[in-house]
Amino acid sequence: MDRPDRAARFDLNAGDIVAALRGQNLEVASGTLGQQPMDNPGAFEISVQTQGRLRTADEFGDVVLKSSPTGALVRLKDVARLELGAQDYATNASLDGKPALALLFNQEPGANALETAETILETVAAMSKRFPEGLSYDVVFNPTQYVAKSVEKVQETIFEAVILVALVVFVFLQSVRAAIIPIVAIPISLIGTFAMMQAFGFSLNNLSLFGLVLSIGIVVDDAIVVVENVERNMKEGMSARDAAHRTMDEVGGALIAIALVLSAVFIPTAFLTGISGEFYRQFAITIASATIISAGVSLTLSPALSAILLKPHSTKDHSVRWWQRPINGFFSRFERLFDRVSHGYSALTGKLIRMSVLVLAVYVGLMALTGVQFGRAPTGFIPASDQSYLITVVQMPAGTSLKRTEDMLQRVVTTALDHPDVAHAAAFAGLDGATFTTASNSGTVFLPLKNIGDRMDRGRTLDMTLSDLRQTFGQWREARILVIPPPPVRGIGNSGGFKMYVQDRSGAGYPALEGATWSVAGPANQLAPTESVFTVFNTASPEIYADIDRIKAEQLGIPVEDVLDTLAVYMGSSYVNDFTLFGRSYRVTAQADAPFRKTPDDIARLRVRNADGNMTPIGSVATFEDRIGPYRVARYNLYPAAAVQGDVTAGYSTGEALDAMERLASEKLGEDFSFEWTELALQQKLAGNTAAIAFSLAVVFVFILLAAQYESVTLPLAVILIVPMSLLSAVSGVLMRGMDVNILVQIGFIVLIGLAAKNAILIVEFAKQAQDKGMSAEDAAVEAAHLRLRPIIMTSFAFILGVLPLVIASGAGFEMRQSLGTAVFFGMLGVTGFGLLFTPVFYVTTRKAADWMAHRLLKRPISAPASAK
Structure with missing residues (x-):
């Protein structure tokens, strides 16, 4: 801490002091004695050492500032007070009202957050044993606790999903042996998925674990289809081995088609960019990996286990134990009920096919309703979560x-x-x-x-x-x-809600910028979708303006540069260089001591050296006046700008809030001003039509793969046409629960494309096989619908119950889990219900369309019609 009055008495100014510090406190490499090249090198090379950097306040106090011809010295301690202090006095911290020192730890990129936090806590706990009496520590903010609890909840969801899926499989297959086969597929597929996640560099976070939750319902589907078909063939008198062989002939193509379709749905989304792409990518790779591995398991392990484990059903009851009788009674009643439902569904399918025109009209009406529901649905981005x-x-x-x-x-x-x-x-x-x-x-x-x-x-x-x-x-x-x-995503902004910048694009000035900013921030609090809208920009911060008379300074021989340097050092805490303490480098700073920087008169009394070597007060060449102005001015995309921040009113979506703010800003801001979004609001705007792109890519890829699989342009339509119905159910469920269409709901839509196609493929594939054997399109559709009802209901219920824990989630991170779970839960209900009703009609319609096109374009005869049973 410099004392300017003492320095001036010794004819020293701020620049002299800083120059002396820089000249006598520096890091040097002193070299080596006897180092090559030399004509006659000696036997040794000896390094030369000297003290460069100073280490203690006493050593800095002995820095020589000036010497006289008589040998008198002026040292730093003669004109300054030296202390080991804090680098920054701009902030003070307290915890629960008591003085505290805050330590903030930042995680390095690629580090494991939970392991990093655990290591820090262990280290601090070990250090606390050496704390002096009266000093303690407390961890008051640990974001990894939220991450850990959220991951723990998702892991519980995975366990719950496995239990529910196993229960569904057991109820429908009614055999522990049969239930084992799909259940075995779960750990095998998940372990393989973990390997793929590691290969792609993914961690076990909320997003990847969400993908695993959805994968559980998907990975058992293929195995369920195999086991159900083997059981059906065994009921016709075949051995387990022969039934397994025949099953691969019957459903092998469908399983391959399903795997290709699901991969085609998810893999293209992995190449999307931006923050939306990061969300889509982890889901895409996780579910696609699980699907491909599951397909391999269902085509290899599942039929092999079926041939080994499954036994012919016995009609005799003498070997049944007493505790099995109520279970068998339940299964018998369940089978009778399911048989009635199955026969009723077959009859209904035939009627719907005969009324295909009316059914298609209803479908068009539901398509229109889908558009209406999407128009009503509020849009969001990332759900705000309770952190x-x-x-x-x-x-x-x-x-x-x-x-x-x-x-x-x-x-x-x-x-x-x-x-x-x-x-x-x-x-x-x-x-x-x-x-x-x-x-x-x-x-x-x-x-x-x-x-x-x-x-x-x-x-x-x-x-x-x-x-x-x-x-x-x-x-x-x-x-x-x-x-x-807090912000929903750490690292994107400092708070939740939204943030925009009002920009001065014509140089209108800071007062005009402040007025324009408040013209938006003030009325925004009256808008329904927004609340707590504010700006911290103001132009009323008190200032003292030092008006330097440069002409007079030149006349007095006072360099203006010295005046500015003096102000910078004494008033501005000038950084000089560094010193070493405890093996680390810290800053050396110079500043006027506190009593010499309280009032404008203190500034005027600061002295600088003129051309004659005399110390002249700054007040002789400068005047001081009080002003007001902005404390800090930000620039956003090159323009002076002021931030407007706010929150979204409960019951409204972020999309509604952003639209309301845009309308207000467009109305209130004149031609000299404009606005731009930043932080999470900007990411939401940049995401824009990402969901539409992902959805379109998924549908196109599914169509291309199915067209190649079936060697038909029309037949894939029988699969794809059911997709809008799943979206109708999903968005209706989202609206019913008062949610918005955020990025997790959009990911759910992508998942539903694959699931809708999967169920439709099971019917279409069997119908095509039956028609190839000579059946009419109508009878083939009814037969396929009847035979595929049980596996479709089984797989659908397995998935629906598998995601049920997401729908009713609670605890840390429940907002995201509920958003995703609601979309896929209600969407899957639509996939099952609408798919069972519409897919046979779509199949017959597309086959007739194909025959008509072949007749008109290729002059082939139209297939003979046949009545649906």
Whole structure:
């Protein structure tokens, strides 16, 4: 800490002090004695060592600033106070109202978050044993806890899904031996999927685990189809071995087609770019890998196990044990019920085929309804999730000192801790939580909340806590206090909600920019979809303007550069160089001591050297005046800009909020100003039609593969036409639960394309085989629908119950799980119901269309019609 008055008495200015420090505190390489090249090298080479960097305050105090002809020395300690202090005094931290030092740990790219956190906690725990008395530590914010709990919940979901799938398989196959075969496919397929995930560099995160949850219902499907068909053939009197052989002839083509279709649905989405592509990619690779491995298992292991494990059904009852009788009774009633349903479905299928024109008209009507439902559905991006903490931003009047801001934060902390949902309050005076920059009039309080399970047990949601705190702090008048949720994706923005920049594109000036910004931020709070809209930009921060008379300075022989350097060093805390302590480098800084930088008069008394060597006060060449202006001005895409941030009102989607803000900004901003989105809102806008692209690619690839599989252009339509019905069911379910169409729902739509095609293929493939054997298209469709009803119901119920835990999810990360689960759950109900009714009609219609086209274009005879049974 320089004392400018003492320095001036010794005819020293700020530049002299900084130059002396830089000249006497530096890292040097002193070289080596006897180092080559030499004419007569010696026996040894000896390194030369000297002290370059200084290490202690006493050593810095002995730095020589000036010497006289008599040998008198002026040292740094003669004109300055030296201390080992903090590098930055712009912020102060406290925890629950007590002084604290905050340590922030950042994870390196590619590191395992959970392992990193565990290592840090173990290290700090070991270090705490050496803490002095009265010093302790507390971990108040650990985002990996949310990750760990969320992953744990998904793992529980996977276990629940396996149990439910196994139960469905057992009920329909009614044999432990038969149920073992599809269940064995689950671990084999998942282990293979883990290997593929590792090969692609994926970690076990929420997205990849979601993919595994969906994969469970998919991987058992193929094995179920194999086992059911073997059982059906065995009921006709065939041995298990022969039944397995015949099954491969009957369903092998369908299984290959299903694997190709599901891969065609997911793999193209893996090449999408942007943040949406990252979401799609992990799902795509995970599910595609599971599907391909499952297909291999169903074509090899499943028939082999069927031939070994399955036994002919015995009609005799004398060997049945007492505890098996109620189970067998249930199975008998179930079979009778299913047989009635199966025969009723066959009759209904025949009627629908005969009324195909009416059925197609209904289909067109449902297509129109699908469009209406999508038009009604609000759009979102990434669901906001309860991460068990909130951010409180405190804005004091411009120019407020750090001490006053700290006092206000203490009041905020005390009030927040009185709320039953708040566990801790970590306050940072001087930190602007809206921009994560420093300002003396700003403060931020991070509010870790109590365990999400405990809060949900009490019926408390994050929105409730957020609303309570906003209502409480909204009544305060001494400061503007904003409570905002964290960002849904860490690393993309500092808070949840949305953020836009109002840009000055014509140089209108900062006051005009402030007015334009408030013309948007003010009315935005009156819009229905938005709330807590604010801006921290203002042009009323107090300033002292030093007006340097450059002509007078030149006349007095005072270099303007020296005036500026003096201001920079004494007032601005100038960085000089570095020193070494505890094996690490730290900064050496120079600054005027506190009593010499309190008032404008202190600036005027600072002295600089003129051409005659005399020390002249800065006040002789500069005047000082009070002004106001912006404390900090951001630039966004080259233009001066001010941020407008806000949150989405409960019950509205982010898409609705962004659209409302765009309309308001377009209306309020003049020609000199414009706006652009940033952070997560920008990503949502950039995602734009990503879902439409992914959906279109999936449908096109499915069509191409099926066209190649069936060597037909029309027959794939019998499979693809059912896809819109799955989307109708999915979006209706999303609307019914009050959700928006976010990126996870969109991923669910992609999944449904493959599932809808899978069920349709089972009917179409069998119908084609039957027609190739001489049946009419109508009879072949009815026969295929009848034979494929059980495997379709089995696989569909296995998948539906497999995703049921997602639909009713709770705990950490439940928002994303519910979004995905709702879409695929209701969509799969539509795939099953609409698929069973419409697919036979689509098959007959497309076959007739193919015959008609062949007759008209190739002059082939039209196949003879036959009545559906």
